[in-house]
Amino acid sequence: MSAPHNFRFVATDRRVREDRRFVAGKGKFVADINLPNTKHVALVTCPHAAARIVSVDASRALKMPGVHYVLDGAELAAATLPLMTGLDTPNVPRRPLAFEVARYSGEWVAAVVADTRALAEDAAEEIDIEYEALPFVLDAEQALERTSPLVHEAHGSNVLLDKTFVWGEVDKDFAASTRKLSLRVKWGRSSTVPIETFGVVASWDPWRDMLDVYASIQMPRYADQIGIALKIPVTSVRVHHDVDVGGSYGVKRGIKHTVLCGYLSRRLGFPIRLIEDRLENMRGGDAHGPERLFDVEVAFDDAGIVRSMKMRALENVGAYAGRSPFQLGKPIGAIVGPYKIKSVKYQAIAVVTNKTTQDAVRGFGQAPTNLALERVMDEVANVLGLDPIEFAGAT
Amino acid sequence: MRIELDINGTLRELDVEPRTTLLDCLRDQLQLTGAHAGCEHGVCGACTVLFDGVAVRSCLMFAVQAQGTPVRTIEGVTPGPGEMSVIQDAFCETHGMQCGYCTPAMILVAHSLLADNPAPTREEIVEAISGNLCRCTGYAQIVEAIALAAERMRSANRPVTLK
Numbered sequence: 001m002s003a004p005h006n007f008r009f010v011a012t013d014r015r016v017r018e019d020r021r022f023v024a025g026k027g028k029f030v031a032d033i034n035l036p037n038t039k040h041v042a043l044v045t046c047p048h049a050a051a052r053i054v055s056v057d058a059s060r061a062l063k064m065p066g067v068h069y070v071l072d073g074a075e076l077a078a079a080t081l082p083l084m085t086g087l088d089t090p091n092v093p094r095r096p097l098a099f100e101v102a103r104y105s106g107e108w109v110a111a112v113v114a115d116t117r118a119l120a121e122d123a124a125e126e127i128d129i130e131y132e133a134l135p136f137v138l139d140a141e142q143a144l145e146r147t148s149p150l151v152h153e154a155h156g157s158n159v160l161l162d163k164t165f166v167w168g169e170v171d172k173d174f175a176a177s178t179r180k181l182s183l184r185v186k187w188g189r190s191s192t193v194p195i196e197t198f199g200v201v202a203s204w205d206p207w208r209d210m211l212d213v214y215a216s217i218q219m220p221r222y223a224d225q226i227g228i229a230l231k232i233p234v235t236s237v238r239v240h241h242d243v244d245v246g247g248s249y250g251v252k253r254g255i256k257h258t259v260l261c262g263y264l265s266r267r268l269g270f271p272i273r274l275i276e277d278r279l280e281n282m283r284g285g286d287a288h289g290p291e292r293l294f295d296v297e298v299a300f301d302d303a304g305i306v307r308s309m310k311m312r313a314l315e316n317v318g319a320y321a322g323r324s325p326f327q328l329g330k331p332i333g334a335i336v337g338p339y340k341i342k343s344v345k346y347q348a349i350a351v352v353t354n355k356t357t358q359d360a361v362r363g364f365g366q367a368p369t370n371l372a373l374e375r376v377m378d379e380v381a382n383v384l385g386l387d388p389i390e391f392a393g394a395t
Numbered sequence: 396m397r398i399e400l401d402i403n404g405t406l407r408e409l410d411v412e413p414r415t416t417l418l419d420c421l422r423d424q425l426q427l428t429g430a431h432a433g434c435e436h437g438v439c440g441a442c443t444v445l446f447d448g449v450a451v452r453s454c455l456m457f458a459v460q461a462q463g464t465p466v467r468t469i470e471g472v473t474p475g476p477g478e479m480s481v482i483q484d485a486f487c488e489t490h491g492m493q494c495g496y497c498t499p500a501m502i503l504v505a506h507s508l509l510a511d512n513p514a515p516t517r518e519e520i521v522e523a524i525s526g527n528l529c530r531c532t533g534y535a536q537i538v539e540a541i542a543l544a545a546e547r548m549r550s551a552n553r554p555v556t557l558k
Contacts (some may be wrong), residue, residue, distance in 0.1 A: 015487050015488070015490070016487070016490055018495060019486065019487040019490060019492060019495070020477075020479065020487060021495075022492055022495025022498045022499070023479060023483035023484075023486045023487060023492075023495075023498055023499070023502055024429070024469065024470075024473045024479065024483060024499075025427075025428070025429015025430070025468070025469030025470055025473070025499040026429070027495050027496070029428075029431070029496065031422075031428070031431070031432065032428040034426075116423075118412075118414070118415075118419075192530065193530065194494070194496070194530055195431070195433040195434075195439050195441050195494075195496045195497050195528055195529070195530055196431065196433065196441075196494070196496045197433075244494070244495060244496075245494060246431070246494050246495070246496030247493075247494040247496060247530050247531055248494075249530070275432075277435060278433075278434045278435060278436070
């Protein structure tokens with residue numbers, strides 16, 4: 001490697017192409033998109049942690065001036081397919097609007113379409129929904145117990161995923177080590193909360209069989225997932241990528257929002273726009289980050305050689321499988337981080353609870369695992385009376 | 396109801412509902428979309444406009460309350476098509492943004508600050524933008540941009556000493 005003084009930055013000071021439009025207020029964010037004849041969506045959300053939806057009565061709302069339509073979960077479920085989850089859990093369907101049962105406070109139950117967002121919000125208050133409150137579970141460890149309420153009854157348990165990965169001879173290395181230590185580490189739920197909430201405008205053209213989508217989006221396979229859920233070919237979904245995104249940090253996924261608006265635009269024949277308000281964003285925007293409990297056990301010797309590690313990660317994914325269970329698998333490529341550890345057993349469990357669904361906050365596969373690993377290495381150093389920084393470097 | 400607003404130096408006659416916020420009026424009725432909705436309850440500052448030169452949140456006032464007071468938006472401080480003010484240019488120079496959503500508001504706050512205080516300290520800059528949230532930058536390059544703009548504005552038209 002060259003000496004530091006031989007390094008040279010490849011880049012030089014330069015200006016960013018996009019900045020000029022942003023400083024002048026000339027960005028084109030999704031809320032700035034104004035297609036002719038656009039109608040606006042407001043959402044009716046569930047006030048219970050878990051509830052059976054007994055009835056939805058929109059008759060008063062539909063009589064209000066400027067109100068065009070009220071969509072409930074039953075109509076949407078009959079016309080569309082559940083959203084992609086990446087798991088083999090057919091009895092845990094995730095849909096834009098709750099169907100029969102709502103599973104977290106803030107979950108969307110009905111969508112109102114009106115001439116303006118204000119009118120849609122007025123009408124949302126006039127929709128009568130009868131609920132029958134159900135038992136609920138919020139804690140991941142409780143959700144694992146046999147006596148726990150089931151978030152998805154047809155699934156038969158609250159476990160979406162339970163996989164164990166083993167590298168090397170864990171039992172042998174544990175038996176050969178003189179010292180052992182175990183630690184519990186919790187990574188709490190958080191969100192990245194972009195200043196711009198998620199928003200989408202969807203417009204169906206029946207003469208071209210084309211759904212034009214403008215959204216504040218950061219989502220791989222976005223068009224595919226919309227097309228599959230709406231049962232239209234992916235070639236009938238045109239995503240406009242000239243929309244500026246007002247921050248995402250992993251959470252601007254918006255599949256459920258887009259399927260909802262795409263369906264409404266096809267059903268009603270005009271462009272449909274849904275811009276979350278902050279409350280919709282934080283409760284039912286499905287933009288929460290991981291909530292993960294780690295139980296870590298390490299085997300080491302007096303010299304500070306960590307031979308083996310057992311890690312159990314229990315993820316509270318919320319009411320439906322967003323990207324969370326999938327991302328429990330991400331750390332397997334870097335399970336020991338920067339350290340040399342001969343053998344590892346990693347068990348990843350994802351359970352559903354009556355909390356908001358998660359998305360990929362800050363690429364959330366790795367960071368919680370790193371926290372657990374670093375905490376346990378610090379603890380080994382503490383036990384041996386070593387400086388944690390020097391110990392980490394040596395290991 | 397019928398109202399008359401002084402927006403960026405032009406009198407505009409409008410029909411608004413009494414409940415319409417100044418923010419919604421600017422965006423939906425006047426197509427001045429440089430003011431952004433972030434939280435709609437006065438926390439994030441993305442909707443900032445200049446109200447008689449003072450930076451205020453347009454989501455926390457009704458359009459009708461703006462009658463009789465000059466309002467300036469980001470569109471009003473931009474000198475012309477493709478042309479930037481010294482402050483806007485300084486934000487580009489230091490890349491005082493990433494996603495750009497909070498940026499127009501930050502620039503209006505900077506305009507308000509520098510109009511009264513041509514040589515703000517770092518603390519004064521930080522205090523001025525303390526009501527505006529940015530989730531991308533960590534603020535350092537925004538503070539840098541405002542300090543750079545102040546320096547450039549102070550240097551402009553400074554007499555040159557000839558040898």
